[in-house]
Amino acid sequence: xxxxxxxxxxxxxxxxxxxxxxxxxxxxxxxxxxxxxxxxxxxxxxxxxxxxxxxxxxxxxxxxxxxxxxxxxxxxxxxxxxxxxxxxxxxxxxxxxxxxxxxxxxxxxxxxxxxxxxxxxxxxxxxxxxxxxxxxxxxxxxxxxxxxxxxxxxxxxxxxxxxxxxxxxxxxxxxxxxxxxxxxxxxxxxxxxxxxxxxxxxxxxxxxxxxxxxxxxxxxxxxxxxxxxxxxxxxxxxxxxxxxxxxxxxxxxxxxxxxxxxxxxxxxxxxxxxxxxxxxxxxxxxxxxxxxxxxxxxxxxxxxxxxxxxxxxxxxxxx
Numbered sequence: 213x214x215x216x217x218x219x220x221x222x223x224x225x226x227x228x229x230x231x232x233x234x235x236x237x238x239x240x241x242x243x244x245x246x247x248x249x250x251x252x253x254x255x256x257x258x259x260x261x262x263x264x265x266x267x268x269x270x271x272x273x274x275x276x277x278x279x280x281x282x283x284x285x286x287x288x289x290x291x292x293x294x295x296x297x298x299x300x301x302x303x304x305x306x307x308x309x310x311x312x313x314x315x316x317x318x319x320x321x322x323x324x325x326x327x328x329x330x331x332x333x334x335x336x337x338x339x340x341x342x343x344x345x346x347x348x349x350x351x352x353x354x355x356x357x358x359x360x361x362x363x364x365x366x367x368x369x370x371x372x373x374x375x376x377x378x379x380x381x382x383x384x385x386x387x388x389x390x391x392x393x394x395x396x397x398x399x400x401x402x403x404x405x406x407x408x409x410x411x412x413x414x415x416x417x418x419x420x421x422x423x424x425x426x427x428x429x430x431x432x433x434x435x436x437x438x439x440x441x442x443x444x445x446x447x448x449x450x451x452x453x454x455x456x457x458x459x460x461x462x463x464x465x466x467x468x469x470x471x472x473x474x475x476x477x478x479x480x481x482x483x484x485x486x487x488x489x490x491x492x493x494x495x496x497x498x499x500x501x502x503x504x505x506x507x508x509x510x511x512x513x514x515x516x517x518x519x520x521x522x523x524x525x526x527x528x529x530x531x
Contacts (some may be wrong), residue, residue, distance in 0.1 A: 218238075278518060291427045
């Protein structure tokens with residue numbers, strides 16, 4: 213029997229590796245894995261829908277949906293989640309130690325519409341009392357979905373711009389280079405804005421229940437129409453892979469990572485998050501996606517509300 217071929221593009225993690233290497237298979241399908249950077253995957257998928265299945269920025273997907281783009285659908289598999297308080301940086305000699313002190317300052321993002329940037333601006337407004345109009349915004353690469361933004365597109369490297377004092381603070385999902393930011397997080401040219409940031413992030417989760425979603429799994433609408441069983445199959449398989457990955461983190465006969473304190477960290481996360489540290493599905497995640505849609509609207513990046521049925525494929529609405 214000839215298998216159906218699917219192109220797939222995702223970053224490697226314990227949530228994807230078994231799928232990308234063929235250790236776990238979707239019955240009836242043969243995967244052609246595309247090896248590209250996550251930034252290139254996003255641009256290729258949102259601009260030209262080139263992959264049958266791909267990881268994709270939550271923000272770009274929702275912005276495109278809101279603009280009437282029907283080429284893609286999605287399943288509630290969230291390959292990247294991250295608290296972004298720790299991703300805000302200043303120079304080590306900066307006087308600022310809290311986001312509320314940045315009113316009137318110059319703040320840089322790699323891209324205005326990137327999901328992490330939308331979360332951070334939402335926190336500026338709702339957590340720290342600073343509106344979009346209270347900060348001078350700068351970006352360092354073109355927007356992947358054409359949108360009107362209140363930011364100045366700037367040439368050069370975002371980390372060098374901060375080190376040279378061209379901006380007062382930045383948010384970057386990527387860690388600054390080692391020459392500017394030490395492996396210990398202390399003693400470099402740059403430092404995190406918030407000194408006790410890990411405690412701040414735990415407090416934020418305890419108060420809001422939000423573990424911010426960054427990326428979901430997109431699928432060509434034509435692929436899901438041709439194979440209507442595929443979205444649910446893929447959802448269930450990726451849920452299985454994710455659960456096995458978490459089980460591996462807890463296995464003490466050997467450490468699956470190079471972090472000597474990983475078991476302590478995972479157990480603390482389990483206690484804080486009531487045993488579900490990386491939830492998939494609509495039931496546990498639609499509330500925060502609705503909050504994120506509100507943030508997009510406040511940013512002027514989304515002109516209307518989106519329903520659950522518009523965002524996710526019909527076969528996974530009950531997950």
